Amino acid sequence: MNWHHQAVLSSARPPGENYLEIMDAKPEPGPLGESSELLFSFGVIADIQYADLEDGYNFQGSRRRYYRHSLLHLQGAIEHWDKESSPPSCVLQLGDIIDGYNAQYQASEKSLELIMNTFQRLKVPVHHTWGNHEFYNFSRDYLTNSKLNTKFLEDQIAHHPETVPSGNYYAYHFVPFPKFRFILLDAYDMSVLGVDPSSPKYQQCLKILREHNPNAELNSPQGLAEPQFVQFNGGFSQEQLNWLNEVLTFSDRNQEKVVIVSPRPNPSLRRPTCECSDLC
Numbered sequence: 001m002n003w004h005h006q007a008v009l010s011s012a013r014p015p016g017e018n019y020l021e022i023m024d025a026k027p028e029p030g031p032l033g034e035s036s037e038l039l040f041s042f043g044v045i046a047d048i049q050y051a052d053l054e055d056g057y058n059f060q061g062s063r064r065r066y067y068r069h070s071l072l073h074l075q076g077a078i079e080h081w082d083k084e085s086s087p088p089s090c091v092l093q094l095g096d097i098i099d100g101y102n103a104q105y106q107a108s109e110k111s112l113e114l115i116m117n118t119f120q121r122l123k124v125p126v127h128h129t130w131g132n133h134e135f136y137n138f139s140r141d142y143l144t145n146s147k148l149n150t151k152f153l154e155d156q157i158a159h160h161p162e163t164v165p166s167g168n169y170y171a172y173h174f175v176p177f178p179k180f181r182f183i184l185l186d187a188y189d190m191s192v193l194g195v196d197p198s199s200p201k202y203q204q205c206l207k208i209l210r211e212h213n214p215n216a217e218l219n220s221p222q223g224l225a226e227p228q229f230v231q232f233n234g235g236f237s238q239e240q241l242n243w244l245n246e247v248l249t250f251s252d253r254n255q256e257k258v259v260i261v262s263p264r265p266n267p268s269l270r271r272p273t274c275e276c277s278d279l280c
Contacts, residue, residue, distance in 0.1 A: 046094035095131025095263030131263035135194035188234035
């Protein structure tokens, strides 16, 4: 008889912070809570978007943003994680760690340092992804050499060099618990954000954008049949997709469960033969 796993998302947490527990439900009678064994847990936080600014609104003007207050939510999340009787194995930071407005006020490095110093209070590893606001503040080269690059936490599979990512994109995989593999993807591998406008890659991405988005404002999805083709979005190169396929193939063969981690939803990445979950 097969055992099955369940991810339990707790809502009794501060806003902006989630905590997932992976349960192993044994084939015994009774409710799930009576027959489940906690395997491991991990924290998730996204869109901190800190800035030392008064409250404002998003690009569309439809959602209020509390730039300074976001630091308090991060501090509260860290306090909860550190107080857990069974601490999370790691925390996933899903991008937009500081707001793009920091660049306008030449405060990007100062704000990032404040947030990263706050994360240092955590007693567990933090895996960082890069969203559009990272690229509003920094170039890809800067991010690669910054504390937001956590590839040093990657898992290296012996005798399987095909599962090692190249240096052309920011992606890696790791194992927080046996038979569970997390794959962190670079959702801005193909993007005009964060790259030199004179580079071939920028020109290639701009060409793709203009072919699908005739708007003068490339951040606007108005009238688009495919609204994902906007400047603040990104995509995956074929090179990264080929690497992802190799890692998923390895996980399939070794009966691993996979969680795909990205700052953007990726429904097209699901494979019918792979037990995958998305965190985005």
